[in-house]
Amino acid sequence: AQSANSVALLWESDGYTPTFYVGHSQPAVGNTVKVVALPNITNAAKQRIEVKDLNFMWSKDHREIASASGVGKNSLSFTVDPSDKAVDVQVRVKTRDEQVVAEKSITISIKSPVIVLYEEEPLTGLSYNQAVGQVYNLAKPEVTMRAEPYYFSTSAVTKNNLNFTWLLNGKNIVSNPSDPRQITFVAPEEGGTGENAIDVMAENSTNVLQTAKNRLLIKFGLKDSSF
DSSP states (O other), X not given: OOOOOEEEEEEEEOBXXXXXXXXXXXXXXXXXXXXXXXXXXXXXXSOBOOGGGSEEEEEETTXXXXXXXXXXXXXXXXXXXXXXXXXXXEEEEXXXXXXXXXXXXXXXXXOOOEEEEEEEETTXXXXXXSOOOSEEEEOSSEEEEEEEEESSBHHHHHTTOEEEEEEXXXXXXXXXXXXXXXXXXXXXXXXXXXXXXXXXXXEETTEEEEEEEXXXXXXXXXXXXXX
């Protein structure tokens, strides 16, 4: 008869996401990924065998990881290498009599950090309901925007190791001195129409491979604009 024994694999990355974000943080270069095996294995008496009594054999990219394998070791942690595009992880679960009773493999795609722009209102604060798209129509006297980093190392964000650079039509502009993620754009009082290209870039000063950028085209109904 076919065995009902099985094992599931769950993974998580320590990459940063804002507190409001309900999605899954994606692994980027330099981040730590933890994979946990959740076995559902029973003995001949139909009693569930506990994790501490099972032997877990871990492989990463088809190479056995002896240091992570052993009795009761139901998790594998690794750091994403610069050469990784995707990582294959496999676990084989054995009973104490060395019988393989379940196995599972997954492929984890490696992503790049990203910068997402959000509008910040003076009274209601940051609006996370909808990110700012690639084009923004400035129909009011001014707008404040905030750049939120995703998937950078959490420690880099919490320790302020991210360097932000803002450009207006290719030239450096000064952001909020007290918060480099935030910047305010002010429309001019003259008539006319126009547009400006805004670039924001972020770089992890402790890991130069973690970088991201975003470009926004601001269109305004007046002739000129000063920032």
